[in-house]
Amino acid sequence: MITLNETHDPALRSWVTSANDGKTDFPIQNLPFAIFRRQGTQQSWRGGVAIGDQIVDMAAAVQAGLFTGEALAPAQAAAESTLNHLMSLGNQAAGALRKALSSILAEGADQQSIVQTCLVAQSVAEYALPAQIGDYTDFYTSIHHATNIGRLFRPDNPLMPNYRWVPIGYHGRSSSIGVSPQDFQRPCGQVKPADADTPHLQASPRLDIELELGVLVGQGNELGSPVGIEQAEDHVFGIVLFNDWSARDIQPWEYQPLGPFLAKNFASTVSPWVVTLEALAPFRAPFTRSEGEPQPLPYLDSEDNRSAGSFDIELEALIETPTMRAAGQAPARLSQSNYRHAYWTAGQMVAHHTVNGCNLQPGDLFGTGTMSGPSLDQACALIELTSGGKNPVILPNGEERTWVQDGDTITLRGWCQRSGAARIGFGECVGTVLPARAL
16 A cells, blocks of 8 residues: 655645645645646647646646656656546556655745746636546445435335445446536436336436545556455556436336446546545545445455545535525535445456456546535435435525426535645536436
8 A cells, every 4th residue: 555755744835825724625735637728728638637726737838848757758657638548657656746746846945936837827727637538437335325315215125235245336327428517408217106107207406416536546457357455556557536416216117127327327527537546545434334234245345445445525415506605605514424335346357357357447536425424414415315305405505406407516625634734635526417308
């Protein structure tokens, strides 16, 4: 596992003053990666690194000769139009680049005047997907979410018996994953009400959110070569926020016997900034199971995973309705949770995904599944918050929401904060629902 080094020093400050206020998501201790260009231009997409409210244009920085030695190859890869090449080089190469970036962005850096010419304000940037996502697998790692959903359909037996033994997942559709801010049409599909004899096609009124994290694969593995739990995190590049939108009325009619289909593949939104595992090192947490829970099978268990396989990442979902927007009101919080509540770690997801010989590729995406916590206010989907649509959420302005309505904007946020470490964040993951296209 990646350990602490000089780049994590909470006393480290940047000559980019906006990185030093203690509130920004992007202090010098973070340095996440994205793919960007200036808004309203036809510039080529290129890699960038966030520092305060600025972006280090990696293409310009490489051209300016700011990187040498071990940092040169990953810097060149980070300047490309996707991060796949950088991901493929592995965490050691990314770590060398991180140290070089930290050095040139720190107060007193000799290269300040050169780096300043390579900065672009985030306020004038637009983003593309951080990587070409070849494959997408959605896991189901919150036992609280799984239990809440199961209770709606199987009150006497909410949790399936395999859940405590197998990191449950399904293969999703990568082509409809979009970068924040994403606007998308309300999905249509077959719906069969309980009192109807036949299904019919309609726009889904039961549109839901799913507050998740996305785990991006770094180095891949060859077909037929499982990745052991001890090496699993070597194959994880970083983490993003992820909203896996769901059509709750389409889902129950179609998901038996083969699982989610049209209810899930119409849109999924990722945040643009990829926070590396190295940046998250100060916020590792033990992976524990409650008393009475079975321990993972040996291929999913290791001393490192038990001692520090989890991460302390605060998560929240907010809603802005058209009425709130028109009145200039701030978005309202729907939910707040934490990644600590995950029943399976990122390393366990990699180990299980490959134990049958499945080959992962740089840029592949794992969804963690909805990150609900143990109490109702930590439920991270409306189907849980409203008890399947029976109890609407009352917003501060008096509006009610059972499901996401047209014009609603959902914003996901995530951050890490503790005493003795610099606060780091993930930026925002924003999605807005547009009316369905005419049938």
